[in-house]
Amino acid sequence: GAVVSQHPSRVICKSGTSVKIECRSLDFQATTMFWYRQFPKKSLMLMATSNEGSKATYEQGVEKDKFLINHASLTLSTLTVTSAHPEDSSFYICSARPLVSEQYFGPGTRLTVT
Amino acid sequence: SQELEQSPQSLIVQEGKNLTINCTSSKTLYGLYWYKQKYGEGLIFLMMLQKGGEEKSHEKITAKLDEKKQQSSLHITASQPSHAGIYLCGALPGGAGGTSYGKLTFGQGTILTVHP
Numbered sequence: 001g002a003v004v005s006q007h008p009s010r011v012i013c014k015s016g017t018s019v020k021i022e023c024r025s026l027d028f029q030a031t032t033m034f035w036y037r038q039f040p041k042k043s044l045m046l047m048a049t050s051n052e053g054s055k056a057t058y059e060q061g062v063e064k065d066k067f068l069i070n071h072a073s074l075t076l077s078t079l080t081v082t083s084a085h086p087e088d089s090s091f092y093i094c095s096a097r098p099l100v101s102e103q104y105f106g107p108g109t110r111l112t113v114t
Numbered sequence: 115s116q117e118l119e120q121s122p123q124s125l126i127v128q129e130g131k132n133l134t135i136n137c138t139s140s141k142t143l144y145g146l147y148w149y150k151q152k153y154g155e156g157l158i159f160l161m162m163l164q165k166g167g168e169e170k171s172h173e174k175i176t177a178k179l180d181e182k183k184q185q186s187s188l189h190i191t192a193s194q195p196s197h198a199g200i201y202l203c204g205a206l207p208g209g210a211g212g213t214s215y216g217k218l219t220f221g222q223g224t225i226l227t228v229h230p
Contacts, residue, residue, distance in 0.1 A: 004156075006156075034217065034218070042222070042223075043202060043220040043221060043222045043223050044157075044202070044204075044218075044220045045220075046217055046218065046219070049217060091154065093156055093157065095157075095218075102159060102162060103147060103159065103162075103204075103218065104159055105149070105156045105157035105158075105159070106156050107155055107156035108154070108155060108156045110154065
């Protein structure tokens with residue numbers, strides 16, 4: 001099946017610094033990618049829709065200046081957590097759709113802010 | 115907004131037993147995805163249902179979508195330890211279109227444990 005990769009898989013950063021997470025579609029082009037956040041033992045919550053060549057669409061309650069999304073190419077979307085704080089520690093997962101009927105997820109990135 | 119309720123929240127079975135996980139929507143579904151997740155890892159796509167009454171199978175896993183497109187069930191036959199994990203249903207809300215297509219709302223997940 002289609003493959004979506006994420007990098008890094010784990011990152012630890014200090015409070016106040018920024019962290020960039022990459023999401024790549026490896027064998028297909030994706031004009032739209034999605035970023036989700038998952039808290040421990042909780043389900044996934046959609047954060048934003050990343051649109052190639054245009055601004056991302058953020059879900060209600062998600063700070064766009066806090067979570068910067070850039071979708072510069074058809075195979076790459078990046079999520080930058082700016083001025084990270086411990087409450088931003090979470091599991092971040094991206095997804096992309098190679099076909100209308102399929103949606104594939106990346107392996108996730110675990111962010112720990114100390 | 116779309117809400118998905120999964121049941122049970124957790125399930126412990128003996129290897130070889132059959133089991134069913136349910137996913138109920140508060141609104142008509144445009145599409146329903148089933149995923150499996152190991153804790154701390156990404157989601158593995160299992161199958162997607164779109165038509166009322168549709169049923170799909172992959173190996174020992176069968177998923178159905180009811181005629182009213184508001185409830186789906188995932189059935190595992192002769193469970194194995196490799197089936198253990200978190201099962202998540204994700205829904206496409208009815209009427210979703212354009213670049214919003216693909217925004218999934220997830221159920222809270224069902225934790226499956228299979229004892230050898």
